[in-house]
Amino acid sequence: MSETLTLSAELRERAGKGASRVLRREGRTPAVIYGGNQDPVAIHIEEKALSKALGTGHFFNAIVELTVDGKTVRTLAKDVAFHPVSDRPQHADFLRVSANAEVHVNVPVVFQNEDSAPGIKQGGVLNVVRHELELVCEASKIPDEIVVDLAGLEVGDSVHISAVTLPAGTRSAITDRDFTIATIATPTVLTEEEEAPAAPEA
Missing domain, CATH: 2.40.240.10 (Ribosomal Protein L25; Chain P)
Incomplete structure (x- = not known):
């Protein structure tokens, strides 16, 4: 807390x-x-x-x-x-x-086990969609952070709120969709032709 x-x-x-x-x-x-x-x-x-x-x-x-x-x-x-x-x-x-009141708070997201994500090992890039989560919880039980485990994720995989274990008594303030928190994006590598500036036309 x-x-x-x-x-x-x-x-x-x-x-x-x-x-x-x-x-x-x-x-x-x-x-x-x-x-x-x-x-x-x-x-x-x-x-x-x-x-x-x-x-x-x-x-x-x-x-x-x-x-x-x-x-x-x-x-x-x-x-x-x-x-x-x-x-x-x-x-x-x-x-x-009050001590038992429910409050809306924005809690930071912390990502762990990037080294255990095959997609990142293969050159994929962690694309963070949400750095914070809007949560509803008791005023006396506000979490410091929400941990998202990246272990096992491949290139193209996404982490949605439904895959995240929230602390007891805590729920997402957004309930109408299973929103994305992060993705493992395909690496963007430029070819030599793309990196070289175009030659001016005669």
């Missing part, structure tokens, strides 16, 4: 662009907590702490516990807006979740 992340937050006393700019100059990132049949709460978080959490690689598929005024709120990070030039986090949205 994904490791729970923790962040300390403070209530925002003032809203608006001007107040948000002041917070950013002070090294804070404006944010909001919403959902859970409660009113939205405007908060701000230390930018360095938020950036560190973003750097874990599983910020968007882990429970984020926000401590606000001594109270801990279980949330999922739903969106972070970044500055187009500096790439600094400008604003974050967090969704309240």
Whole structure:
């Protein structure tokens, strides 16, 4: 399961662009907590702490516990807006979740046993169609990753979601088709004639 992340937050006393700019100059990132049949709460978080959490690689598929005024709120990070030039986090949205609530998350796919795939040994290329899977699972049981085994795959073979063993209590959010996650594609080797530039016509 994904490791729970923790962040300390403070209530925002003032809203608006001007107040948000002041917070950013002070090294804070404006944010909001919403959902859970409660009113939205405007908060701000230390930018360095938020950036560190973003750097874990599983910020968007882990429970984020926000401590606000001594109270801990279980949330999922739903969106972070970044500055187009500096790439600094400008604003974050967090969704309240209960421990047994079902949540939609995007979980990264990890491929293993490429060395045991005859198609790759023969020069085939792993063509990844989906680097993440959209899953539905309990908030307390979000997987870190989904492992896809490539052992035995030949050139032209495909891996579909139906062939992947998902953790207990986890299911695909896409249910209307058996979508492709990856294929072993035929290698593209150029001939000498294809590699050489065409001679100009007289």
